[in-house]
Amino acid sequence: MNAASEAASGAAVRVRVPATSANLGPGFDAFGLALSLYDELTVTPGGSGVTVEVDGAGAGEVALDESHLVVRAIRAGLESLGASIPGFTLRCQNRIPHGRGLGSSSAAIVGGIAAAYGLTGTPLDRDRVVALAHDLEGHPDNVAAAALGGFTIAWTEGPAGRAIRLEPVEGLAAVAYVPDTRVLTKEARGLLPSAVPHADAAANAGRSALLVAALTARPELLLTATEDRLHQDYREPAMPESLALVRKLRGIGLPAIISGAGPTVLVLTHPTRPSADPGSTTQIPGPAPDGWSRYELEIDPVGVQVWSGDAS
Numbered sequence: 001m002n003a004a005s006e007a008a009s010g011a012a013v014r015v016r017v018p019a020t021s022a023n024l025g026p027g028f029d030a031f032g033l034a035l036s037l038y039d040e041l042t043v044t045p046g047g048s049g050v051t052v053e054v055d056g057a058g059a060g061e062v063a064l065d066e067s068h069l070v071v072r073a074i075r076a077g078l079e080s081l082g083a084s085i086p087g088f089t090l091r092c093q094n095r096i097p098h099g100r101g102l103g104s105s106s107a108a109i110v111g112g113i114a115a116a117y118g119l120t121g122t123p124l125d126r127d128r129v130v131a132l133a134h135d136l137e138g139h140p141d142n143v144a145a146a147a148l149g150g151f152t153i154a155w156t157e158g159p160a161g162r163a164i165r166l167e168p169v170e171g172l173a174a175v176a177y178v179p180d181t182r183v184l185t186k187e188a189r190g191l192l193p194s195a196v197p198h199a200d201a202a203a204n205a206g207r208s209a210l211l212v213a214a215l216t217a218r219p220e221l222l223l224t225a226t227e228d229r230l231h232q233d234y235r236e237p238a239m240p241e242s243l244a245l246v247r248k249l250r251g252i253g254l255p256a257i258i259s260g261a262g263p264t265v266l267v268l269t270h271p272t273r274p275s276a277d278p279g280s281t282t283q284i285p286g287p288a289p290d291g292w293s294r295y296e297l298e299i300d301p302v303g304v305q306v307w308s309g310d311a312s
Ligand SMILES: Nc1ncnc2c1ncn2[C@@H]1O[C@H](COP(=O)(O)OP(=O)(O)OP(=O)(O)O)[C@@H](O)[C@H]1O
Pocket: 020, 022, 039, 058, 062, 068, 069, 070, 092, 094, 097, 098, 099, 100, 101, 102, 103, 104, 105, 106, 107, 108, 142, 183, 184, 185, 186, 259, 260, 261, 262
């Protein structure tokens, strides 16, 4: 039985895919962290077209036809595996908020591609998932963390998206402050200058190298290591309240950053006291500002997961 006919045999596939935070301060377009907030998909092959049901984030907003991002990713995944399925039902239970900098588009894309692997009975090839998801998303940082879990460093080689996974230091966790308002990634990218001062570029190169050490072994350096001079301040006009919150939290010694293209603010936490503020008693990020949501998150260790043959 080839992949296509196997796929059409009717077994449902279930997928769980994590939210992700990209950049992490200085690691612009390269660093990603997988977080314990998940979208869940169930795909049941059958019929001749697609039926899409969405619960949670994006319900009533996203398209429910072939243009739905998960459907497009399933189709692209099937094509890359040499398979095709004329019709299926897709059920989405979405917990990752849209347009907030927590990687909802990457979760949709990586989740859809992983579903294609499940539908065809193909063992997940995570590096191939990263490469294809990068083609659909246009940048590799979030898709890398959604596909590989943990802490990821992504890059492009020619047109190809690639990534490695590093093990986050034990005890690393995060608090996300998510405002009501959205910022579209495209809009936030439009605020960046085409050139930056050499000194800023040099500072970011050093800080991003330090951040690899801080995230994997030296969490007491997180505050210093998350300093950024390449993108966060430039985006202030699109998210002034987020930048104000980042400064306030950093001012009391907490390693706060803009998550992805914003406007979510992410604070990295660890039982070790941040070294830059040895006098502070503040270690737990406080309550969310009015109108914002606060999520206490762990680091997702494995990235996207797929189960076949059980639609429950
Ligand atoms: N689960 C989903 N199903 C369908 N479409 C989705 C889904 N998640 C995201 N999208 C599409 O992607 C858009 C959000 O993408 P965008 O890249 O702007 O934000 P984000 O991915 O949430 O944040 P960031 O890329 O900064 O981490 C949504 O408005 C919607 O069109």
